[in-house]
Amino acid sequence: MERKLLVKYTDVQICREELTILDHVNFELYSGEFVYFIGRVGSGKSSLLKTMYADLPISEGEATVLDFDVRHIRNKEIPLLRRKLGIVFQDFQLLTDRSVYENLAFVLRATGWKDKEEIDTRVAEVLDQVGMRKKSYKMPHELSGGEQQRIVIARALLNSPKIILADEPTGNLDPQTGQQIVSLLHHICETGTAVIMTTHNLNLVEEFPGRILKCEDKSLVEV
Template sequence: MSETVLNLKDASIFQRENLILSDVNVSIEKGEFVYLIGKTGTGKSSFMKTLYGDLPLTKGEGNIVGYDLPSLKEKDIPFLRRKLGVVFQDFKLLNDRTVKDNLLFVLNATGWKDKSAMETRIDEVLDKVGMKTKNFKYPYQLSGGEQQRIAIARALLNNPELILADEPTGNLDPQTSVEVMEVLQEINKNGNTILMATHDYALLLKHPSKTLKCDASQIFEVVQKTM
C-alpha cells in the first residue's frame, strides 16, 4: 500500500490576490523523486511556498505530510516544516557560524535537547552528503557545491517525510550540479521522497523521473520522451 505524502485537489495557488495556478491536482507518493519544471514566472516558487506554509491555500483541498493546508494555522507551520526538508537555491546558511553550528541551530530550533543525540545526528547527515570532515568550516570557506551539500544535510536533520528542493542547482556550475544531483539521488534511494523544482533540463535527461510542469497557470504531469 503506497502512502501519499502530498495531495492537492482542485487547488488554486494565489500570491495575495493574484491567481498564479488554478485547478492543481497533484499527488506524490512516499519514495518518489519528482521534478517540477517550468519557465521563470510560471509559479514554481509560489507552488513550493504554498507547500511549506509561506503562502496560504485558500481554494481547493491540500494535504502534505499529514497536515491539511487550507486549515493550517500560523502556530502549526514550524511543526509542518519539521516534517519537510527545504533546500533553497541560495543555500541560506548562516555565515557567522561553522557548519556544525548551522546544523545545531536547526536542531535547537526544532526542539532537540539531548546533546549527544544532536552530535550523532549531525555526523550522520554530513556523512550522507560527503561532508563529514568539513563540520568546523565556515560557509564562506566552502565552494557553492559544498554549501549546497550542507544545505541538503540540514534538510535531512529531522528525517523529513518530504524534501522540497527549490532550484538546488540554480547557482552551481554544470559539474557541481551533477554532483549535487547525485547526492539527492542517493538520498532518494535511501527512502526520502523529493520534489525538486529545476530548469536544468540536462539533469532531467540524465536522471529521468516523474515530471510536473508549470505552464499557462496549470500544473500537469509530462511524459518524458525516451531519448
Template sequence: MIAFEHVHKSYAVRRGDWVLEDLHLTVEPGELVFILGHSGAGKSTLLKLITLEERPTRGTVEVAGFRSDRIRRGEVPQLRRRCGVVFQDFRLIRDKTISENVAYCLRMTGTLEKGVVRRAVARVLHSVGLYGLRDRFPHELSGGEQQRAAIGRALIHQPPILLADEPTGNLDTRTGDEVMEVLLRLHRAGTTILVATHDEQRAQRLATRRLTLEQGRVVEDLFLRPHGTEIY
C-alpha cells in the same frame, strides 16, 4: 503523501490574477518529481504551499496527513519538520561553522542535549560527504559544498519529504551533478523529493516524474519510469 485539490493561488488584492490555477496533483511516497517551467510559472509557489509558508487562495493542500483548511497553528511546525527545504542561495549562517549550521534547526526546535545533537549532525554530514569539513565556515567551502551543507541542514529532522528550489541554479555542471548525486542517494533511501528547476536534461535523465507548469497551470505531467528503475 502530498495532494493538491483544485488549488488556486493569487498574491493580488483582487483575485483572478492566479500564480497557480486549478492545480490538482498527487505525489506518492518515494517519487522523485522534477517541476519545470519558466521564471514566474509557479514552481516556487508550489513548494511554499507544501510547507504552508503560503496558503492556497482556493482549494486545499494535504501533506503527511495535515490539511491546509484544518491545520491548527500549533501543528504547522510539526508539518514543517516533515519537509526539508533546500534553497538555490544556500542560506547558511556566515559566522557559524558547518556543524553549527546543521545543528541550528535542532536547537531552534528544543533539542538541546549535546550528545543527541552531535550524533545527529555527524549522521547528516556523513550522508552528504562533509564530515571532514564540519569545522569550516561557509566562506571556506565551494558552492557545491555549501549546497551539500544546506541539504544536510534540511535533513537534520530526518524528514520523509525534501523540497529543493533550483538546487543547482548557481553551480557549474560538474558541481551540480555532485549535488544531484546526493539527492539521488536520498531518493534511493526512500525520501520523497520535489525539485523545482529549469534543467530539462536532468529532469529527463533522473526524474521518475516530470511536471511542467506554464502560467500557473500544469501543461504536462509525465511519468518517466516506475520507482526503482531510475537511470543514474
C-alpha cells in the same frame, strides 16, 4: 515497500496579490518518489512549493501535506509541519557567523534536541550522508558553492523528513557540481524520502530521470 500518500492537492488555486498563478492543480506525491516541477521563470514552480510548507496561502481547493490541511493550517501548526519537511533553497541561507557544525546543531536545538551527544551524533550522520564529514569545523565562506549546497541538504535531513522540497538547488552552481547535487538527491530518494525539485535545467531532468510535471499557462500538467 508500501507507497504512502504524502501530498494530495485537489483543484487548488494559488494567487499572489489577486493574480492567479496556478489554477485547478491536482497532484499526488507518494513516499520514495522523485518529482520535477519544470517550467519557465515565473510559471509558478516556487509558489507551488511554498504552499507545501505554508509560506504562501492557498486560495481555493483542498490540499493536504503529511496529514496537515495546508489550506486551513493554523499558525501554531506551521512549525510542526516544517519539522517534517526538508527544505533546500537555491541561495543556501546558511548562518554565515558560525561553523558548519554550529549551523546544524542550531537547527536541532531549535527543534527540541537537548542532549549534546545526540546532537553531535546526528550532525555527524547527516554530514556523512552528504560526503562532508570532515568539513564540520569550516565556516560557510570557506566552502565552495557545491559544498555549501551539500550542507544545506544535510540541514534538510536533520529531522529525518518524509519529503525534501528543493527549490532550484542547482541554480547557483556550475553544471558538474549541479549534477553531483541532483545525484545526491536521487540517492537520498532511494532511502524512501520523497523529493520534489524545481528546475528549468532540462539536461538534469534527462540525466537523472523522475516524474515530470510542468507549470504552464497557469496549469500543472504531467509530461
